[in-house]
Amino acid sequence: MAKKETQKLERVTIRFAGDSGDGMQLTGGQFTNTTALAGSDLITLPDYPAEIRAPAGTLFGVSGFQIQFSSQPVHTPGDMPDVLVAMNPAALKVNLAALRHNGIIIINSDAFQVKNLKLAAYEENPLENDSLKGYQVFPVQITELTREALKDSSLSMKEKDRCKNFFALGMTYWMFSHSMETTESWIKDKFASKPDLIDANLKALNAGYSYALSTEIFTTSYEVAKAYKEPGMYRNITGNEAIALGLIAAAHKSGKELFLGSYPITPASDILHELSKHRNHNVKTFQAEDEIAGIGTALGAAYAGSLAVTTTSGPGMALKTEFMGLAVMTELPLVIVNIQRGGPSTGLPTKTEQADLLQAVYGRNGEAPIPVIAAASPADCFMATFEACEIAFRVNSPVILLSDGYIANGAEPWKIPTAESLPEIKVEYATNPENYEPYKRDPQTLSRLHVLPGTPGFEHHVGGLEKDDSGNVSYVPDNHDRMIRLREAKIQKLADVLPQPEIFGAKEGDLLIISWGSTYGTIYTALDEILNRKTNKKIGWIHLRWINPLPKNLADYVSKFKKVLVPEINLGQLIKIIRSEYLVDAKGFNKVRGLPLSTSDLINAIDEELKG
Amino acid sequence: MAKKETQKLERVTIRFAGDSGDGMQLTGGQFTNTTALAGSDLITLPDYPAEIRAPAGTLFGVSGFQIQFSSQPVHTPGDMPDVLVAMNPAALKVNLAALRHNGIIIINSDAFQVKNLKLAAYEENPLENDSLKGYQVFPVQITELTREALKDSSLSMKEKDRCKNFFALGMTYWMFSHSMETTESWIKDKFASKPDLIDANLKALNAGYSYALSTEIFTTSYEVAKAYKEPGMYRNITGNEAIALGLIAAAHKSGKELFLGSYPITPASDILHELSKHRNHNVKTFQAEDEIAGIGTALGAAYAGSLAVTTTSGPGMALKTEFMGLAVMTELPLVIVNIQRGGPSTGLPTKTEQADLLQAVYGRNGEAPIPVIAAASPADCFMATFEACEIAFRVNSPVILLSDGYIANGAEPWKIPTAESLPEIKVEYATNPENYEPYKRDPQTLSRLHVLPGTPGFEHHVGGLEKDDSGNVSYVPDNHDRMIRLREAKIQKLADVLPQPEIFGAKEGDLLIISWGSTYGTIYTALDEILNRKTNKKIGWIHLRWINPLPKNLADYVSKFKKVLVPEINLGQLIKIIRSEYLVDAKGFNKVRGLPLSTSDLINAIDEELKG
Amino acid sequence: MANSMINTEPLKLTKDDFTSDQEPRWCPGCGDYSILAQMKKVLPELGIPKEKFVFVSGIGCSSRFPYYMDTYGFHSIHGRAAVLASGVKTANPDLKVFVITGDGDALSIGGNHFIHLCRRNIDITMVLFNNRIYGLTKGQYSPTSEKGKKTKSSPWGTLEAPFNPVQMAMASGASFVGRTIDRDPKHLADMLKRAAEHKGTAFVEVYQNCNIFNDGAFAQYTEQETKGDHVLQMEEGQPFIFGKNKDKVLNWNGDHFEISAFTAEKKPENPARHNPRSGNAAMEFLLSSLTYDDQFPTPFGVFRQLEQDTFEDLLVRQIEFVKQRKGPGDLNKLLQSGDSWMVE
Amino acid sequence: MANSMINTEPLKLTKDDFTSDQEPRWCPGCGDYSILAQMKKVLPELGIPKEKFVFVSGIGCSSRFPYYMDTYGFHSIHGRAAVLASGVKTANPDLKVFVITGDGDALSIGGNHFIHLCRRNIDITMVLFNNRIYGLTKGQYSPTSEKGKKTKSSPWGTLEAPFNPVQMAMASGASFVGRTIDRDPKHLADMLKRAAEHKGTAFVEVYQNCNIFNDGAFAQYTEQETKGDHVLQMEEGQPFIFGKNKDKVLNWNGDHFEISAFTAEKKPENPARHNPRSGNAAMEFLLSSLTYDDQFPTPFGVFRQLEQDTFEDLLVRQIEFVKQRKGPGDLNKLLQSGDSWMVE
Numbered sequence A, B: 001m002a003k004k005e006t007q008k009l010e011r012v013t014i015r016f017a018g019d020s021g022d023g024m025q026l027t028g029g030q031f032t033n034t035t036a037l038a039g040s041d042l043i044t045l046p047d048y049p050a051e052i053r054a055p056a057g058t059l060f061g062v063s064g065f066q067i068q069f070s071s072q073p074v075h076t077p078g079d080m081p082d083v084l085v086a087m088n089p090a091a092l093k094v095n096l097a098a099l100r101h102n103g104i105i106i107i108n109s110d111a112f113q114v115k116n117l118k119l120a121a122y123e124e125n126p127l128e129n130d131s132l133k134g135y136q137v138f139p140v141q142i143t144e145l146t147r148e149a150l151k152d153s154s155l156s157m158k159e160k161d162r163c164k165n166f167f168a169l170g171m172t173y174w175m176f177s178h179s180m181e182t183t184e185s186w187i188k189d190k191f192a193s194k195p196d197l198i199d200a201n202l203k204a205l206n207a208g209y210s211y212a213l214s215t216e217i218f219t220t221s222y223e224v225a226k227a228y229k230e231p232g233m234y235r236n237i238t239g240n241e242a243i244a245l246g247l248i249a250a251a252h253k254s255g256k257e258l259f260l261g262s263y264p265i266t267p268a269s270d271i272l273h274e275l276s277k278h279r280n281h282n283v284k285t286f287q288a289e290d291e292i293a294g295i296g297t298a299l300g301a302a303y304a305g306s307l308a309v310t311t312t313s314g315p316g317m318a319l320k321t322e323f324m325g326l327a328v329m330t331e332l333p334l335v336i337v338n339i340q341r342g343g344p345s346t347g348l349p350t351k352t353e354q355a356d357l358l359q360a361v362y363g364r365n366g367e368a369p370i371p372v373i374a375a376a377s378p379a380d381c382f383m384a385t386f387e388a389c390e391i392a393f394r395v396n397s398p399v400i401l402l403s404d405g406y407i408a409n410g411a412e413p414w415k416i417p418t419a420e421s422l423p424e425i426k427v428e429y430a431t432n433p434e435n436y437e438p439y440k441r442d443p444q445t446l447s448r449l450h451v452l453p454g455t456p457g458f459e460h461h462v463g464g465l466e467k468d469d470s471g472n473v474s475y476v477p478d479n480h481d482r483m484i485r486l487r488e489a490k491i492q493k494l495a496d497v498l499p500q501p502e503i504f505g506a507k508e509g510d511l512l513i514i515s516w517g518s519t520y521g522t523i524y525t526a527l528d529e530i531l532n533r534k535t536n537k538k539i540g541w542i543h544l545r546w547i548n549p550l551p552k553n554l555a556d557y558v559s560k561f562k563k564v565l566v567p568e569i570n571l572g573q574l575i576k577i578i579r580s581e582y583l584v585d586a587k588g589f590n591k592v593r594g595l596p597l598s599t600s601d602l603i604n605a606i607d608e609e610l611k612g
Numbered sequence C, D: 001m002a003n004s005m006i007n008t009e010p011l012k013l014t015k016d017d018f019t020s021d022q023e024p025r026w027c028p029g030c031g032d033y034s035i036l037a038q039m040k041k042v043l044p045e046l047g048i049p050k051e052k053f054v055f056v057s058g059i060g061c062s063s064r065f066p067y068y069m070d071t072y073g074f075h076s077i078h079g080r081a082a083v084l085a086s087g088v089k090t091a092n093p094d095l096k097v098f099v100i101t102g103d104g105d106a107l108s109i110g111g112n113h114f115i116h117l118c119r120r121n122i123d124i125t126m127v128l129f130n131n132r133i134y135g136l137t138k139g140q141y142s143p144t145s146e147k148g149k150k151t152k153s154s155p156w157g158t159l160e161a162p163f164n165p166v167q168m169a170m171a172s173g174a175s176f177v178g179r180t181i182d183r184d185p186k187h188l189a190d191m192l193k194r195a196a197e198h199k200g201t202a203f204v205e206v207y208q209n210c211n212i213f214n215d216g217a218f219a220q221y222t223e224q225e226t227k228g229d230h231v232l233q234m235e236e237g238q239p240f241i242f243g244k245n246k247d248k249v250l251n252w253n254g255d256h257f258e259i260s261a262f263t264a265e266k267k268p269e270n271p272a273r274h275n276p277r278s279g280n281a282a283m284e285f286l287l288s289s290l291t292y293d294d295q296f297p298t299p300f301g302v303f304r305q306l307e308q309d310t311f312e313d314l315l316v317r318q319i320e321f322v323k324q325r326k327g328p329g330d331l332n333k334l335l336q337s338g339d340s341w342m343v344e
């Protein structure tokens, strides 16, 4: 066995790429779990095509999974991978540009035959010319070696070939000094009823590991130390899982049944999938005929007393807007979750974007104010969801929760709260049937007092026509003006009770960055790097959680900086609100590429601002 | 016969009010036509309940029709009527507050019996106490006098009673020195097949006229001189009629068939009704199953080569937003008409409001820019519509036209253009099938080059997924960013060719008023009054026609005034755009009462601004 | 209805208990008044406490109905009552939920929700006020308007064939389907009651006269001269007898319908008999196809009445099943599920 | 189809003329490939110039179809293909318009447009790729999934009864209704052709295997052992013979279906014969109700084929009629209509 060295690294980004059929998402998921259990901090970014199983070998059929892990805090999946695992020529072609200079490429050289090269539009085999100069290339006959390892298996050749991702995974486990235990027990669990498959996959995994260990071509393995984490129980979680758990948690803490009315749509469907498993938590999922029925059944359930939720993505959000107006008018608690994706229209359904913000804030007929909250990271989706539920009940109002494709599918370690540590959610109904007026308001919150159908003595009507306090339809001009202002004031008043965002960095000075949603990680990383440079510029950063209402302290901060920069994955949406509200000549940093912002681009943009 | 005097007036506002069943809309319409033919300038405001025929005598069943006419230009239906015709106690109760001090009230005293008084929640008969002090009250036994006049008619009593609105109308014709001719020939035409009704209605009309002429109680009649109007052919027109005509005119001038996909909704349905009459103009109206199908069929027709239109109001607009995204993405010409009404949700369906502006500009998922134009008055709807069609074809884009309940149902004299005087609308398609690329753009307009299905050699695909120039689906990050920016630039570039709005009044100075849509008349009137006072303040006014894109000259004007005021019938929507765009501390004047702004309120608000 | 709704103490509710303080705002003479009156009469007979009733409606003249009932009421948006009601009933199966809708509300904009409600068999009573016109928006044609009808939006006549709501409900799976008419209050009350008592999606089409925009649309079923020949009252277990003097019978010969005389002297030997509980799709659809067909009388009564599991019962059962399988939901266990690790 | 579409010069189109430069992106083995292949085979036989074909689709795996046809194509949004197509065809009746849709696209989100398209009888050929699953969104149940099915969104089994698309199409008035299957290319081609040749709304349900998320859903109709007993090929004018050895016949006894032996020796005397052109609602619905019923074979072929006026023809005729009545539209006359006056 060749003598090998082990090198310590602080931070690694690795991307697995192959055909949709190559199991790259699974491979990435296993690598992630193992890495998390090894104690690194991490963030992941799956990136898969809109097609289910695009034809093998094609460029559009490439499926990727990227993970950054580190002994230091990690806030993005990494701009440029250090390591690329490419299972075929198309995967190499699509991903090479992203790889950092001198990065490592592990290649399944068996896949580089004429047909695949042609499908990937390679004129020559890149393994045979110098197009990969500047990278550390490790061509491995993964297919052959896997077949060899499984020569005694009774599986068909096709089935054997499906194990090659575990061979590749095994190699990377050696390369990053990972234990195979987690994946081994996962394999045993997953294929419990198919011993053949257990055997084959375990063999492939081990073969990959051993191969890397023994072959001469790999001379170095790497080790990333444990990251410091607050003590506690952790798990890896995607944004969508965190939303599902946040909803169930809020149902428990409010003593309510959870009702989800939803219609499947990428990238929101996983919330429906997750919730539908948990019937034993009294979760009622209702797969509606469309998005309108999704929100409509949820609003009915809200009226009847559930913690009511509807989940969707952009195009579905568009369909829900009429019902949102009714939710505003009837003042019922309802959580509307929009996992944003590339738009407009069908757009780029599997990609990420932040371009539904103005729709969330303004996209309804009439004056129909709705609180809007945005989650910042996969794990943050849990508390953002919980908070959205709290506020919906607090003021009897629909609440929009924005997430996006990136944090929905991306994962990171999450410190699991105990049920007991979560606050109770108070839900109040009118209790005095005497002179009950459904639109009379709590002077504190301006919330109207709801009563659940089924309660004797409170029979009353709600509806979409303008009403007076008693719930009777009213066409009186001044009543309408008053009601419109009350509904708006109710939402704005929330700013009194919502937690104020903290400012990071300088509290006054040269540049204030204002942001929201999933750009959190990129901005954190960019600022970290800039501040590490020991710049003499004073930079502050406020990441908004609630966008409607805006936090009370924002005006003050805005006035204390010379410049304001608003980075967004859209053409400039939050910035419109900021400019209008604070009359500040904020500048935008906008890239709408279906991807998270790149840290280095952002650093450049900040530097540019600081210069000017 | 008592000796009577005739007094000249410059300006009169009269309101007819009665039960929904009393024919007040018809009465008002007749008065309007006669007034118009007499040469006055005028504007009308119908105001009817959401109920079809609310029970007789109730407060919510009151239907009203107001008209202001004058020898001077008229821009609003008048804040405070000078004359109220009240057919029953409920009509009096509902409308009294609006009447100007010392105004005239003509009352059908026969209707003031116990039952009706009770329905109108009068404790005492207002004719019998001094609650009407401060007004000139003319109680007339209209019911009895009508019956008397028709005693020889073979009609049933119920039918006879239905003629009493013509009696009332006859009285007002005498009072304002109007000829009965127009109404007489209308009656003959309308009831052509029912001679009984012709006879009865003519008799009632004449009886009313003679009664007023001969009775002692009316001592004064009034005369309003002809208004100066540019020479030409005129007719009275409501906003909705003007839109229908504008669409047909645009179809003629573009050489296209007109296709309307629409679902009925107040206050937009009349456009559908009007267009469906004109099949001989090759108008294809398609009453769709819902608003989604309304815009969807229209988009299909646009694709196939029609002048395609969809019409609706707020809640229907909400339902169309997903399809608007597809129209943006496929870049097809489509005119979307929103006759705004009181919101949110069902709101106040028969009332007016301007609260759908932000929805029009921002209310879609993803970055989906659409040009937005707003009509300023009933007659202006014609050219605003024509322009919307022109622009839709010019850049192959959906265009949103905003009107509202007030100008949709209100009427004013309209100088009829000749067909020849209207500009041709150019519609271009790609003509070279070689290397045709559906998303290749005209460098001038940035418009893509469409080709109609059925054209040999140009077979291609369009759709909602992001495309590259060739029309193939593209997930390439930079292509998406580029396409998003191109679509936005195409719309913003329109500002180069759209006519710039003129500034009224001062070109720099103390206060700039910026407004849009149906507030035009109120603002005109208010400014007229303020400027007549010979204030030394310098006030300028820009009324926006296109709100997206904003006109190029606005920035410059904004910078030249100390203050900016934005009056709107919402909680402040245009103002958000103005503040964000020009970073100016504009103030809003906002009343959301389901009614046009009141001139006097606006004058106060302007005075307030000028003071501060 | 759910067991918990049946109160063993006789409830002493009367129609006045169901009369709200809102004065109806329909046109004088509108058929809606009759439906309101019969509904108020029927509800006290159901033995359900007043607070459990929820009336959900869309938008239209008919959809104002909930305001006039002193029960819980939700006047929603156009076409969407079925989905709101589905949410209400699924969230709380203990409520007795009605949907009040119009022909435009249910079959035009709300068509999709209508068929999906029927398919799911949620225990909701849906009453369709079919006046074959859009009332509230002042007289456009609806999806049930006869072909060729001239209305505000079809001044030259419509071009579309109408829907047959009863047939749509059956094709989409409603477990109770009936038809009645505003002007026959006894029959109307009977239908409303039977529909309300049915467990599962119960659909009742009520022919309703809009005397303002479509007056007389159903005159042949209400006027003394024509009624006899045009109305076929279907009675369970009975032959299809009709005619002014009950002297005609409709019979199915295995291929098509025939009308023959039915007198004391001359009775057909083995006449077809009505059986709405058979689940016999052929007969149901056949009978329903007699709508809009002037050669034959139009059937009124119950077309179909089948016992089938309701969606919400199945859901509750599934929840119980999963609880038995996995134990009742424990939040801490859930939060900690999946691969987790301890940092110390 | 419109006369103008029939070219008297024989067109020499082949399937290659309809093959676009886009490589299909369906999963290997997907049933969609077969439908694509047969469509390309059928189109050249229709005698319609290539540029007149327009394929409109919604969203779903199936809805990618237009990209793979070298014709005009519009890949629209989920559930709305029917309305876009209605607009296209109404605006230009000279085009030959297809709607390509999935079971979710047509019957879930698009249910309302589907039934209204059928009701209007617009001359559109609608092909429903029914794989009883949501393919593109990775495996949730659809409105045609069998009750109890476990999918990503129903891990404990669905609670809803499925729609029968054929029955929905018939109840809502489609003038041509047929069913076929991906794995029987000859039958598939025949159905596509007959549907395309029909004038009026033609609906074809194609059972389509999704080998990724619902593999084998229609295996009983394709596998050698089961096919014979489960497939009933309806042939116009023929009795309903089926069985591996064509040895069984389905008969309708006036009340219900019966299966009896059918051999050279033993033939039923007067067997029911298939007549899709009779407009006999009973038979159509009866046959369609055999879907999802394991006691009986499932019918394939044409359920209904009726000649009826199309919406767009009636509209064009109405336009001509009004032109005759009022004269062709004169813009000046129109602008000046109503009471007008001259100011000099």
Ligand SMILES: Cc1ncc(C[n+]2csc(CCOP(=O)(O)OP(=O)(O)O)c2C)c(N)n1
Binding pocket: B263, B264, B265, B266, B291, B315, B316, B319, B346, C059, C060, C061, C062, C063, C077, C078, C101, C102, C103, C104, C105, C106, C129, C131, C133, C134, C135, C136, C137, C142
């Ligand atoms: C989204 C939306 N579209 C359209 C309307 C306008 N609208 C209100 S009621 C109605 C139709 C009413 O007809 P129907 O359902 O038959 O009820 P009816 O008034 O005849 O009882 C329409 C089109 C609306 N309120 N909302």
Ligand SMILES: Cc1ncc(C[n+]2csc(CCOP(=O)(O)OP(=O)(O)O)c2C)c(N)n1
Binding pocket: A263, A264, A265, A266, A291, A315, A316, A319, A346, D059, D060, D061, D062, D063, D077, D078, D101, D102, D103, D104, D105, D106, D129, D131, D133, D134, D135, D136, D137, D142
């Ligand atoms: C408005 C909207 N809602 C939801 C979706 C997500 N979506 C895309 S395709 C689809 C269902 C696909 O199923 P089906 O119509 O049966 O087609 P298949 O993929 O099975 O061919 C869904 C829910 C969407 N694109 N747009």
Ligand code: SF4
Binding pocket: B052, B053, C025, C026, C027, C029, C030, C031, C032, C061, C062, C131, C135, C136, C209, C210, C211, C212, C213
């Ligand atoms: S318009 Fe017709 S349906 Fe509506 S209330 Fe009046 S009569 Fe009844």
Ligand code: SF4
Binding pocket: A052, A053, D025, D026, D027, D029, D030, D031, D032, D061, D062, D131, D135, D136, D209, D210, D211, D212, D213
């Ligand atoms: S997911 Fe199913 S339907 Fe979609 S392409 Fe793959 S096999 Fe075909």
Ligand SMILES: [Mg+2]
Binding pocket: C060, C102, C103, C104, C129, C130, C131, C132, C133, C134, C135, C142
């Ligand atoms: Mg109706």
Ligand SMILES: [Mg+2]
Binding pocket: D060, D102, D103, D104, D129, D130, D131, D132, D133, D134, D135, D142
């Ligand atoms: Mg499907």
